[in-house]
Amino acid sequence: MDRIKKKVGTINYKKGQWFLLGCFCYIISHEITHLIFMKLFSREKINISIKFPTISVGSGAKFNKMQFTIIALAPVVILGCILVLLIIFTKRNYTFLWTILLILNFAGSGGDYMQFFKIREYPSNTYFQDNSDETVIYQEQ
Numbered sequence: 001m002d003r004i005k006k007k008v009g010t011i012n013y014k015k016g017q018w019f020l021l022g023c024f025c026y027i028i029s030h031e032i033t034h035l036i037f038m039k040l041f042s043r044e045k046i047n048i049s050i051k052f053p054t055i056s057v058g059s060g061a062k063f064n065k066m067q068f069t070i071i072a073l074a075p076v077v078i079l080g081c082i083l084v085l086l087i088i089f090t091k092r093n094y095t096f097l098w099t100i101l102l103i104l105n106f107a108g109s110g111g112d113y114m115q116f117f118k119i120r121e122y123p124s125n126t127y128f129q130d131n132s133d134e135t136v137i138y139q140e141q
């Protein structure tokens with residue numbers, strides 16, 4: 001056994017914790033992006049509901065079709081662009097982390113796409129109110 005002593009490398013598992021932290025930061029940034037656009041379109045108070053493991057933001061405001069579409073798709077589009085830029089412009093060691101988060105960005109936004117496809121079915125005089133549990137739909141008389 002004396003022959004087995006030449007160390008050729010190590011495997012470090014501590015980096016796994018960065019992935020958890022990265023995912024956590026991603027989820028927070030995602031919800032904050034929804035929130036920023038809700039605030040941009042309305043002064044109504046925002047409610048944040050945390051039901052482990054999901055967190056979602058809602059508002060008492062009624063948004064028109066265009067506004068509601070932007071609110072739903074803003075995180076996947078904006079964070080997606082930021083992550084692609086990070087993959088291109090940061091060091092190679094980070095590429096894997098950003099790629100995982102980019103996958104999370106597209107996979108984790110399932111509810112947002114669903115909302116987008118539902119919104120499209122309604123005419124332009126429709127208003128949407130998302131209380132973070134469900135979306136209530138109104139129509140102009």
Ligand SMILES: [Zn+2]
Pocket residue numbers: 030034075109111112
């Ligand atoms: Zn979302």
